Amino acid sequence: ILNVEQSPQSLHVQEGDSTNFTCSFPSSNFYALHWYRWETAKSPEALFVMTLNGDEKKKGRISATLNTKEGYSYLYIKGSQPEDSATYLCALGDTGRRALTFGSGTRLQVQP
Amino acid sequence: NAGVTQTPKFRVLKTGQSMTLLCAQDMNHEYMYWYRQDPGMGLRLIHYSVGEGTTAKGEVPDGYNVSRLKKQNFLLGLESAAPSQTSVYFCASSPAQQGRGYTFGSGTRLTVV
Numbered sequence: 001i002l003n004v005e006q007s008p009q010s011l012h013v014q015e016g017d018s019t020n021f022t023c024s025f026p027s028s029n030f031y032a033l034h035w036y037r038w039e040t041a042k043s044p045e046a047l048f049v050m051t052l053n054g055d056e057k058k059k060g061r062i063s064a065t066l067n068t069k070e071g072y073s074y075l076y077i078k079g080s081q082p083e084d085s086a087t088y089l090c091a092l093g094d095t096g097r098r099a100l101t102f103g104s105g106t107r108l109q110v111q112p
Numbered sequence: 113n114a115g116v117t118q119t120p121k122f123r124v125l126k127t128g129q130s131m132t133l134l135c136a137q138d139m140n141h142e143y144m145y146w147y148r149q150d151p152g153m154g155l156r157l158i159h160y161s162v163g164e165g166t167t168a169k170g171e172v173p174d175g176y177n178v179s180r181l182k183k184q185n186f187l188l189g190l191e192s193a194a195p196s197q198t199s200v201y202f203c204a205s206s207p208a209q210q211g212r213g214y215t216f217g218s219g220t221r222l223t224v225v
Contacts (some may be wrong), residue, residue: 034213046157046213089154098162099145099170100214101222104154 001025004092006103014111020076021106023090032093034100035064035075039086047075047088050071055098080110113140118217119141125206125224133188133204133220141215144186147217148199158163161186162208163217164196193224194200 005024013019025033032051036044053068061078077084077092087107091100125131135144140223143162147155147170157170159178167178175197177189186205192196198223204214 015199032211043127043216043218044214045115045216049213051211091155097168098143099157099160099168101157101171102155104152 001100002092002094003088004101004103006088006090006106008106009104010107010109012109012111015081018076018078018081018111019080019108020074021088021108023073023103025073025090025092026069027068027093029096030071030092031066031095032075033066034091035069035073036089036091037086038089038105039095041063044089077108080108081112084112085110086107116203116205116215116217118201118220120152120220121218122168122221123223125190126223127193127195127224129193130189131193131222132204133201133222135186135188135205135217137186137205137215139205139207139215140183142203144180145204145206145214146176146188147204149201149202150199158201159190160190185201193222194201195224198222198224201222212225 035047038044048064050066055066064075066073087105089105091102119134145160146158164183170182179187185188203217205215
């Protein structure tokens with residue numbers, strides 16, 4: 001069983017703050033790293049899929065980077081808004097199994 | 113534009129009863145998955161399928177069976193429900209090619225009493 005760790009477990013920020021989360025994973029057999037946004041009472045929605053070392057992805061105020069050699073990915077949110085409040089999941093795809101292993105998530109709450 | 117549909121959305125079972133959760137996708141995705149979500153534990157993979165007629169075990173397969181007789185449907189069965197199977201179950205699908213994220217269903221909340 002792969003160990004995908006996310007930190008911090010939860011985060012409270014004020015509107016306008018910028019924030020970032022970390023996803024750590026074993027770098028052997030890597031093939032993809034996914035980020036999902038999961039709002040309460042909804043389903044997880046895909047944000048980014050990254051496959052190459054050094055990948056950087058951006059969607060609006062949210063961006064992500066990937067380092068496969070050292071086994072980590074960062075998710076950044078610039079100028080957090082209350083609507084960014086959600087749990088952010090990262091998930092690892094490895095070459096041994098064609099299914100993702102999810103971390104337990106970082107729960108973000110943005111105070112107006 | 114349905115995406116992934118799970119039925120039922122809620123269910124209460126008595127210990128020892130059986131039931132089947134249905135997942136249907138209309139995106140022609142090759143891969144389908146069943147995860148369970150428990151507090152503090154994130155999403156854990158139960159079973160998955162990489163194509164019609166094929167299934168494989170995930171991290172927590174015990175007590176569950178699955179079938180993928182048609183490409184668009186992935187069924188999760190509980191033969192004899194136990195309280196430990198109280199959870200929220202999510203189905204997801206994805207295309208075979210890399211670089212595409214999963215599409216999730218809205219979840220099934222199952223309580224076993």
